Amino acid sequence: MIEAWGLARTFGGGRGAVEAVRGVDLSVASGEIVGFLGPNGAGKTTTLRMLTTLLAPTAGSATVAGRDLRSDPAGVRRHIGYVAQGGGTDPSVPAGEELELQARLYGVADPAGRIAELARRLELDGKGLLERPSGAMSGGQRRRLDVALGLVHRPPLVFLDEPTTGLDPQSRGNLWEHIRRMRDRDGTTVFLTTHYLDEADALCDRILIIDRGLIVAEGSPAELKRRVSGDVVTLELAASGVPPEQVAGRARAALADHPAVREATVLDGSLRLTVDDGERTLMGLIRALDEAGVELAGLRMARPTLDDVFLTVTGRSLRDAA
Numbered sequence: 001m002i003e004a005w006g007l008a009r010t011f012g013g014g015r016g017a018v019e020a021v022r023g024v025d026l027s028v029a030s031g032e033i034v035g036f037l038g039p040n041g042a043g044k045t046t047t048l049r050m051l052t053t054l055l056a057p058t059a060g061s062a063t064v065a066g067r068d069l070r071s072d073p074a075g076v077r078r079h080i081g082y083v084a085q086g087g088g089t090d091p092s093v094p095a096g097e098e099l100e101l102q103a104r105l106y107g108v109a110d111p112a113g114r115i116a117e118l119a120r121r122l123e124l125d126g127k128g129l130l131e132r133p134s135g136a137m138s139g140g141q142r143r144r145l146d147v148a149l150g151l152v153h154r155p156p157l158v159f160l161d162e163p164t165t166g167l168d169p170q171s172r173g174n175l176w177e178h179i180r181r182m183r184d185r186d187g188t189t190v191f192l193t194t195h196y197l198d199e200a201d202a203l204c205d206r207i208l209i210i211d212r213g214l215i216v217a218e219g220s221p222a223e224l225k226r227r228v229s230g231d232v233v234t235l236e237l238a239a240s241g242v243p244p245e246q247v248a249g250r251a252r253a254a255l256a257d258h259p260a261v262r263e264a265t266v267l268d269g270s271l272r273l274t275v276d277d278g279e280r281t282l283m284g285l286i287r288a289l290d291e292a293g294v295e296l297a298g299l300r301m302a303r304p305t306l307d308d309v310f311l312t313v314t315g316r317s318l319r320d321a322a
């Protein structure tokens with residue numbers, strides 16, 4: 001449904017040039033929900049805007065929904081839906097009118113029938129809701145209206161830019177449900193950007209992680225987490241009057257040669273270890289630290305998360321990188 005080769009975009013020129021996207025190859029199959037995950041400024045929106053023909057690439061090429069991005073942008077536009085960050089509705093215009101306008105714009109046959117169908121599917125059929133201007137709707141209702149607008153012309157592929165940013169947890173869960181149904185019922189392919197790890201984990205069949213304009217990892221959530229094999233142990237170190245980096249350095253030196261430790265990263269005065277069989281190894285690690293005179297203020301052990309994947313691939317936390 002999407003194939004891209006070396007897609008790149010640089011803004012400006014000379015010394016002030018910003019290489020927002022630096023050569024992205026990607027492939028999205030029909031019926032997949034693919035999440036494009038990365039910290040703020042990683043290049044997610046720029047990639048999305050290129051794939052939806054809103055922004056011309058400075059290099060590379062792509063086919064989107066079977067059409068060539070460069071030679072047939074109008075063809076691409078007819079076959080995709082695009083829901084921008086923050087939506088694109090006029091807050092003073094009734095929701096039903098927005099949908100009608102969109103249906104006319106795309107020459108949809110039986111617009112009234114299509115609008116009723118979408119309103120039912122996206123729970124916009126509550127009493128008087130379609131007569132209400134989007135400015136007077138709740139955040140969740142407004143976002144569902146944005147999605148309905150992107151689906152009016154029955155596109156086989158829909159792009160959602162940060163679909164749940166700003167929504168409360170219940171509305172987020174509800175929107176995830178609608179996105180899944182969209183795929184399950186109509187086979188719609190969904191390409192969405194997010195910087196929420198839980199969203200990517202819960203919703204996406206496959207995840208592409210972008211950092212500084214390059215894709216640094218890809219796979220299903222489970223595959224990505226398997227790349228960080230073992231358990232993640234985070235040791236919070238007691239400061240005891242010594243600079244935290246110094247304590248962390250000492251702790252790292254004490255554990256670096258331990259046979260069960262695969263990787264040790266210092267992060268905000270704590271030491272993060274990837275270890276084999278955490279439960280068995282833990283006592284030995286604590287003993288080694290004790291012998292090195294390192295005091296602990298706390299300790300956590302967890303299965304790897306997508307943030308651990310990001311940290312392993314880039315050496316930074318997804319949250320800190322933002």
Ligand SMILES: Nc1ncnc2c1ncn2[C@@H]1O[C@H](COP(=O)(O)OP(=O)(O)OP(=O)(O)O)[C@@H](O)[C@H]1O
Nearest residue numbers: 011018020038039040041042043044045046047195
């Ligand atoms: N029109 C523009 N002119 C100059 N620089 C830009 C422009 N648009 C984006 N950038 C820069 O390109 C980089 C990538 O931005 P982009 O919006 O694609 O990131 P993002 O991953 O979508 O971030 P966010 O999660 O904050 O939306 C950033 O450094 C941004 O400042």
